[in-house]
Amino acid sequence: MPLPRIARTRRGHVWGESWRLGVGFLFGLAIWGVVQAQLDQRGVDPTFGKDWLLVDLALGVGSTVLLLWRRRWPLAVALVTTVLSGVSSVSVGASLVALVSLSTRQRWREIAVVAVPWMLAGVSHSLVYPTEPEAITLPNIIIGLLTLAVGVSIGWAVGERRAFVASLHDRALTAEREQAMRVVQAQVAERARIAREMHDVLAHRISLVAMHSGALAYRTDLAPEQVAETAEIVRESANQALTELRAVLGVLRDVPGAGASEDGSPEAPQPTLGDLDALVAEARSGGATVLLDRAGDLDAVPEQVSRSAYRIVQEGLTNARKHAPGAAVRVTVSTAPERGLDDEAVQVTVRNAVPRGGTDAADGIRRAPTVGAGLGLLGLTERAVLAGGELTYGPDRAGDFVLTARLPWSR
Incomplete structure (x- = not known):
């Protein structure tokens, strides 16, 4: 049964990676198309020439592939994709996904390290793709700040949710361990109770058997009538020990019919x-x-x-x-x-x-x-x-x- 469970986990991991990378790449393609349309509208070419659009696409694919290592090296991947987004429109989507992934760690120092190149990448992108007469404008700065805030907020919220789920998982594991401990304690207590009941029931009867059988062993001068009388006491004590043992087992087992004698009549209650x-x-x-x-x-x-x-x-x-x-x-x-x-x-x-x-x-x-x-x-x-x-x-x-x-x- 564990094999299908592992297979489902792997499929879920592959699907999670695929849709994140796909969203980042498609978002970058959308920006790349918008930028190209704005350049055509203005009748200008990128700073590095028309062929740079193909280079942009290749850099975007590389940035998307880098996202596969964002969990192992989150800060490095976020910095590299942010720098590439300064010269590649397609890389903007990958840099945004890397920023969200970095923010899930909820470490303000790492976010501050990425924030500065993030804002500089917006200025660099405006220089490479002159879609407006001026590279540095107030709307561009506001858009850069808003995208940074949105990415950090989404990542922070995802991190909070993951921490909450992890705490619930830890609580569940703790509850399971405590339940297992309670089960063990209950088993130990029940064993002690059974031992107590067995001792209380059997010790009294067996001591009678031992005493009278000892008398038979040491007294060789007893008359046949006395021997028969003592043997009868031993037999009755042994039978009573068995009867009380069945009664105690019936109480301890607590199952239907366990407290009944062989003829179907209920056993005598505990004395x-x-x-x-x-x-x-x-x-x-x-x-x-x-x-x-x-x-x-x-x-x-x-x-x-x-x-x-x-x-x-x-x-x-x-x-x-x-x-x-x-x-x-x-x-x-x-x-x-x-x-x-x-x-x-x-x-x-x-x-x-x-x-x-x-x-x-x-x-x-x-x-x-x-x-x-x-x-x-x-x-x-x-x-x-x-x-x-x-x-x-x-x-x-x-x-x-x-x-x-x-x-x-x-x-």
Whole structure:
């Protein structure tokens, strides 16, 4: 496809050069015919004889050909054609085109350099072609000044238009670059969002699978019923991880049918604070001791804020299960007035004791450490900041690990 586009550009360039050179040459021929008619009317010959009219025509053709280099050497071509117009009528058209082309550069010094020989060329032309009794007359001076002003004005206007078009082109290129940057930023943000959602959904379930499968690997004294029960928990956790993964992908893809299950029924919505009881019950089923305290009207929390708060609690329980297995966890979720504002905020606190190095879990099982990316808390911090809130985590003075988040919301 680019080849026809280049061909059209070349044809346009050839046409632009052709009509400019043609106009200049025809204008010079018209002046040449008028001058010859005036000489015949007066019954006089050019100063250099009748044969000079043919020389004039040849010089005019040469001046027209010189216009092909007016863009590479604008000042030199303008000076040469102006000097030739002093002895050649046909060259007047070419000199006018060269003056217009020079003026498009909008440089007053170059125009001033050409202005003096332009006026002298008018006097010289009157001497070579004595169409009037006197070579220097007021009408001739006025005509010379007017043609100079008209040529400069046209060229200056063309230069202004070209500068305007160039600025529009630069703006378009800048807009395209900015749009490309916005697209890249949007892609990066979307990837971060997908990574955050994937981590929030899968880390909790996979940690349960890892914990129970680790118990099966290390406990060889379990009864068949206990092995079957633990294997069932692993299977259910894996199935729930797949189900939640499909739900998250359906939300992220945002395409028809992506949020539907295999049987055509819609997938369950993303969990919120209303699902805390199920989350805590699931953690307790894995042997963890979880205490849940709630205060305030959690049902009034906006869905997006409620979903973020749920993910923070989920990640807190996951971290406690991975890094402090068997330790008691206290989860506190409440609503409180936002500091300095009329709005309210959701306060989330997840506290668990930090186990001492080398000690076994409370149930006597030494579990293998769960491999993780270590980015869960960083992702939660980013989520809280994007929601206009804040998240802090770390050990307190009592030696407990505390995760605290504050998410503002409006009614």
